[in-house]
């Protein structure tokens with residue numbers, strides 16, 4: 001019996017959303033015992049995400065919570081100004097805690113041995129990553145490729161323990177680890193009901209705001225061959241240009257808006 005992996009993915013409506021979620025869902029189809037918690041940054045659940053999940057073949061939960069306007073990046077803001085996806089990840093945590101307490105002791109209840117991972121919708125995930133994180137006791141960690149202006153960032157392991165972090169930026173942060181670089185045990189999430197992401201955290205401190213109360217550096221469990229293998233990449237998708245579309249729209253010849261892209 002394998003431990004379940006709960007993957008929490010914040011997502012928001014934009015031209016590439018369906019492409020991102022399609023790619024991600026088809027990666028997850030290859031992972032046994034995975035439950036996908038998709039949290040939309042929207043006022044209401046959308047039909048696009050509902051239909052995609054219903055036909056995905058995955059075990060899933062669809063949630064939504066709108067990022068308050070004062071916390072949301074505005075068009076033209078530099079992308080580092082405010083953390084993205086914080087309230088959505090917290091909503092996923094809320095659902096997990098609520099579901100676990102409602103079903104405590106019941107057969108098939110979300111077991112304490114389950115694992116929680118935060119997977120943004122645009123990153124690239126190796127299937128091996130999920131087997132590395134599956135036996136997380138508290139918090140497991142590994143390198144992340146193509147992040148922070150570096151080829152990779154990584155915990156540095158000596159004698160089997162994490163002793164510092166390889167990062168190009170603000171190395172004194174409590175946990176200079178990208179969101180894609182750690183997983184947490186359900187036991188720890190449930191034992192710390194107040195642990196959450198601080199949507200007002202300073203730039204680069206979102207991950208630390210969550211991990212700080214949960215674990216110390218010495219307790220981190222290094223995975224991916226003592227943090228020497230890259231199994232996840234912080235890829236980012238180019239925003240598609242709509243120049244022709246806009247030009248044609250002016251002549252009434254734009255692409256059929258009823259076709260879902």
Ligand code: UDP
Pocket residue numbers: 009010011012040041067072073079084085088119120121122236
């Ligand atoms: N996201 C969101 N609302 C937003 C912007 C982003 O829910 O207004 C989600 C996005 O879909 C992704 C995560 O938050 O799953 C991180 O966003 P992004 O990939 O843009 O961040 P970056 O790659 O710049 O760290």
Ligand code: MN
Pocket residue numbers: 120122123234235236
């Ligand atoms: Mn991203």
